[in-house]
Amino acid sequence: MAQQVRGVIASGRGEPVRIETIIVPDPGPGEAVVQVQACGVCHTDLHYREGGINDDFPFLLGHEAAGVVESVGEGVTEVAPGDFVILNWRAVCGQCRACLRGRPWYCFNTHNATQKMTLLDGTELSPALGIGAFADKTLVAAGQCTKVSAEASPAAAGLLGCGVMAGLGAALNTGNVGRGDTVAVIGCGGVGSAAVMGARLAGAARIIAVDVDARKLDTARGLGATHTVDGRSADVVAAVRELTGGFGADVVIDAVGRPETYEQAFYARDLAGTVVLVGVPTPEMRLDLPLQEVFGRGGSLKSSWYGDCLPSRDFPMLIDLYLQGRLDLDAFVSETITLDGIEEAFAKMHHGDVLRSVVVL
Ligand SMILES: NC(=O)c1ccc[n+]([C@@H]2O[C@H](COP(=O)([O-])OP(=O)(O)OC[C@H]3O[C@@H](n4cnc5c(N)ncnc54)[C@H](O)[C@@H]3O)[C@@H](O)[C@H]2O)c1
């Protein structure tokens, strides 16, 4: 029987979100209904509300979540009712050109639920990133559920579902940071701080955190940054070079995603080094670089989508590290809130007051 639960809906461009009753159908073939336990508030939710992603209102927001599988549809074998899962937005298809070449972390045809959740009047909802987890329950593709150890705190575990994974993966997967590397991270919000942690986990010798907000530099230091650079007062490129023997860092991660930060990343990098762009630019942004420098500096310029993660490989491993005390996911949970606190959480995020507000249900 379809169920009625509470969900946080963005019904029009820039309109404040509202809690409404939504209808969650029973899972069909390949689908699962998940009882949500926690869901982080991510910048992307705000982008949806502002119409910055697309115009498919009304949106059911929320996508950084963990919970318990309540029921599964026909043919579902990867998860079962009662499993503790992190929801992912990369349920790989196994059949696209990326999957067939053995690179499922780039899957170009990821799965979402086929059925639609609706409002009481039947209006179909667009779940944020195919998840929609600011709700008591949500319907997803079974492949969007990644089973992890139930010992993890839902609030911390859910964060691996988006921003924290994006940052960790930018360092570990895309940047391929190795033992002894020097790494600079520009922008130390939730994503950049996770990149700092990822660099530490990988054994980087020197981790330089750059931000324009002193509070973020303090947090980054606590998470493993060995040096900090305040972008308001310092010449970022000169400062990173000075901290790396005059050469620049092996890997520079841009977790802001603006032309000026990308340019800093490009020039703050050692010869043959790597730039990783994980911050998401907007359509009007342009970049102007001397092509001769692009050639002459060598190395690689990469973008990181969702930390190039493979949820089935990365989530359980990272949760194990968390449970062993080697990955402090709790540090990202600045506050826990309830479903009616999303607008306030958006404001705090906008002012840089939090790494993550997490809705706990
Ligand atoms: N690639 C992906 O798959 C992926 C996934 C999730 C989020 N993101 C993106 O990552 C970016 C960061 O997300 P977040 O949640 O950490 O946001 P956030 O707002 O928490 O953090 C951004 C940080 O950048 C700092 N900053 C702003 N301008 C700066 C500048 N010129 N120099 C240095 N620091 C500067 C801010 O002070 C802040 O600390 C966003 O663009 C987000 O959309 C990407």
Ligand SMILES: [Zn+2]
């Ligand atoms: Zn695929």
Ligand SMILES: [Zn+2]
């Ligand atoms: Zn997100």
